[in-house]
Structure formats: C-alpha cells, structure tokens
Amino acid sequence: MARAVLTKLLLAAGLTGLLTWGASLDAADADRRSLSLSVEPLVPVAERTAMRVAAVTLERAGRSHFYARRGGHWRCLSLFDADVRAGDLQRLVDTALNASGVVQSVDPERFADYDIGNDACWTVTLHGGAVLKDEDRDVLFALELGDALPSLNAGFARVVGDDRVLLLDSDPRDSFAPGGRIGGAVPLIDPHVMPEYWPPAGQRVDRVVVERVGVLPYYIELRDVETTEEERSAGKAPFEWVTVHQGGSESTPSPDHAIAYSVFLRLATIVGVDDGVKAADYGLEQGSFVGRVGLRTSAGEELNLLFGRALADGRVPMLTTLARPVLFVTGEMAELFLPASEALDDPVADNPWEPFLMEASRTMLEATTSRVPR
Numbered sequence: 001m002a003r004a005v006l007t008k009l010l011l012a013a014g015l016t017g018l019l020t021w022g023a024s025l026d027a028a029d030a031d032r033r034s035l036s037l038s039v040e041p042l043v044p045v046a047e048r049t050a051m052r053v054a055a056v057t058l059e060r061a062g063r064s065h066f067y068a069r070r071g072g073h074w075r076c077l078s079l080f081d082a083d084v085r086a087g088d089l090q091r092l093v094d095t096a097l098n099a100s101g102v103v104q105s106v107d108p109e110r111f112a113d114y115d116i117g118n119d120a121c122w123t124v125t126l127h128g129g130a131v132l133k134d135e136d137r138d139v140l141f142a143l144e145l146g147d148a149l150p151s152l153n154a155g156f157a158r159v160v161g162d163d164r165v166l167l168l169d170s171d172p173r174d175s176f177a178p179g180g181r182i183g184g185a186v187p188l189i190d191p192h193v194m195p196e197y198w199p200p201a202g203q204r205v206d207r208v209v210v211e212r213v214g215v216l217p218y219y220i221e222l223r224d225v226e227t228t229e230e231e232r233s234a235g236k237a238p239f240e241w242v243t244v245h246q247g248g249s250e251s252t253p254s255p256d257h258a259i260a261y262s263v264f265l266r267l268a269t270i271v272g273v274d275d276g277v278k279a280a281d282y283g284l285e286q287g288s289f290v291g292r293v294g295l296r297t298s299a300g301e302e303l304n305l306l307f308g309r310a311l312a313d314g315r316v317p318m319l320t321t322l323a324r325p326v327l328f329v330t331g332e333m334a335e336l337f338l339p340a341s342e343a344l345d346d347p348v349a350d351n352p353w354e355p356f357l358m359e360a361s362r363t364m365l366e367a368t369t370s371r372v373p374r
Contacts, residue, residue, distance in 0.1 A: 038103040048097045051140050055127040061119040065186050073197055080275045080325035083195040084188045092175035096143050101166035114156035114165050115147040191269045199297045209294035212338045218245045254347035264353040267360045272328040279326055282317035283308045291338040
C-alpha cells in the first residue's frame with residue numbers, strides 16, 4: 001500500500017532528524033504533529049505492576065501458539081510441550097509490559113497503514129494464573145504488533161481495545177526469531193537437544209557415557225588437575241578429559257577433540273518434534289534403542305539421550321529423560337553424538353565436530369548482530 005509505505009518513510013525520516021517541519025502547517029497537520037510527539041507507556045504503570053503473567057499466546061494469520069510453565073519450565077503446550085527459549089520469552093513479556101512509545105495515530109481507519117489488524121500482524125496475549133481454569137482464559141491484555149523499523153529497533157503496536165497506535169522504543173518481535181524447520185517455524189522453540197535450563201545453574205557436565213550397538217561402551221570424564229600459578233599463567237587448564245574403557249583401562253583423548261565433543265553436546269540442534277505418545281511409532285521402546293549418551297553433572301544430576309533407528313527420510317528419532325516429546329536429529333548429527341572412542345583419541349585426525357561448531361558459531365554471531373540496532 002503506497003500510503004503505508006509513505007507513512008513509514010516519513011516516520012523514519014522524522015525520527016532521524018531528516019524531516020523539517022515548515023511553518024505553514026494547517027490546523028489538522030498541527031494536531032497530528034502534536035500527537036506524534038506524545039510519548040506514552042503502552043500499559044499504564046498502575047496496571048502492569050499488578051500483573052502476574054502465567055502464560056502467553058502468540059497468534060498470526062490464523063496460527064496460534066500457547067506457552068505456559070509445566071514441570072517448572074516454560075514450554076509450548078500447543079507443540080507437544082516442547083521446550084522454549086525461556087530467556088527470550090521472558091524478554092518478550094518484559095518488553096510488552098514496560099514498553100513506551102510515540103503515539104502515531106488514534107484513528108482506527110489508519111490501522112492498516114501500520115500493518116495493524118491484518119495477516120502480517122502478530123497478536124501477543126498475556127494471561128494470568130487462572131488461564132487454564134477461566135472460561136475467558138484470564139487475559140491480562142493483548143497487544144497487536146504491526147510493521148517494524150529494524151534500523152531504529154522499533155515497531156508499531158497497539159493494545160487491543162485501544163485506538164492508539166504507538167511506535168515503541170523497543171520491538172517485542174526481537175524476542176521471537178523464526179524457529180526454522182522446527183514445528184513449522186513455531187516461535188521461541190528451543191532448538192537444542194539439551195535445553196537451556198540443563199545442566200542446572202552452577203553445575204558442569206563431568207561425565208559422558210557413550211553406548212552404541214556394535215561399539216564397545218566407554219565414558220569420558222572431566223577431572224581436576226593440580227596446576228601452579230605459573231602453569232595457569234602459561235595457559236594450562238586446571239582440568240583434563242580422561243577416557244575410561246570397558247574393563248577400566250584409561251587413555252587420554254585429544255584435548256581438542258574432547259572439548260569439541262563436549263561443546264557439541266551443548267549446542268547440538270534438533271530438526272523437529274512430535275508427540276511423545278507416538279514414541280512407539282518411531283521404534284522408541286525399551287530395549288530398542290541403538291544408542292545412548294548419558295550425561296552426569298558435578299552434582300550428580302543425570303540426563304540420558306536415547307536414539308532410535310534412522311527413518312526413511314534420514315531423520316533419527318530420540319528421547320530424553322527430561323519428559324520432552326519425541327525429538328528428531330539428522331543422521332549426521334546422530335553420528336556425532338555417538339562416536340567410537342577412537343574418534344576422540346587421535347590429535348592429528350580430522351575433528352568431526354569442527355564443521356558443526358564453525359556453523360553454530362556463525363549462526364550465533366549472525367543472530368547477535370541482527371539484534372543490534374543499526
């Protein structure tokens with residue numbers, strides 16, 4: 001829509017000081033100028049201080065995603081209780097509650113100029129504690145997010161039931177980047193096999209057991225070592241990985257390979273989720289797993305990753321002991337999870353985890369850069 005494009009261009013120009021207002025404004029133009037300089041909170045302070053958010057709904061173009069706490073952690077209940085990026089979800093809630101902005105319009109007929117109320121618009125609904133009991137889902141308030149101005153880290157928004165369209169001083173959509181292939185790009189889904197809340201704060205993974213059909217089981221263990229101040233200054237690590245083989249014999253893996261593998265476990269990603277009640281449909285039954293990775297933390301917390309056989313499409317189904325749904329990883333990813341001990345030992349052999357870590361680093365850098373106002 002040409003009018004909408006012009007509105008946004010003029011707004012961006014005005015906010016960056018490039019637009020000079022003449023002295024010949026008529027009365028209507030003067031009123032609009034006065035309105036555009038009115039900075040107001042999206043939600044009145046007196047109202048938001050009493051709000052206790054227990055759930056969030058995101059809707060766009062007829063698709064709805066519902067997030068709430070279950071088992072002590074934020075999950076997407078509309079996607080088989082999949083884990084979500086809790087930090088980003090909390091940032092979305094905080095931004096929605098605390099945002100303020102410049103009033104652009106109070107005319108409902110101009111909503112479309114800001115992509116408010118159409119299929120491009122996101123609706124964010126915050127719910128109170130009675131969301132699952134209340135017939136009306138205990139709605140605290142709902143927010144429509146219109147077009148964004150990425151160069152200003154800003155976006156248009158209005159509270160449902162309010163005619164004001166504001167240009168916010170921060171864009172709530174910055175919190176829910178696309179979910180890629182996971183769940184048809186459901187926002188906020190945690191793409192990692194190990195969710196962000198594991199291991200618990202203050203704990204580190206110090207033992208990794210690898211069991212695989214046709215391969216001798218083993219585990220690698222992180223052990224503290226005595227170091228002098230001079231050695232630490234020279235860069236010597238105060239710990240080392242040790243491989244413990246079946247029967248109790250030990251060897252020292254390549255430090256680079258062991259570290260790359262342990263970092264891979266933290267960053268490894270999934271390509272899909274499905275309902276946990278369908279586990280048997282994917283061959284994920286007791287005694288049928290073809291591989292297991294068992295992780296133990298310094299405080300004794302344990303997490304098991306259980307792998308099934310590859311499907312016809314190449315994906316590998318898996319379960320974790322965190323009561324999540326069925327997860328899927330690529331066949332290549334499953335191989336990286338379940339290496340033979342020899343893959344960790346040779347310091348001059350290719351590091352099979354390096355390409356993934358390089359790509360993961362690039363992706364994280366791009367994600368971080370995209371959130372920096374330009």
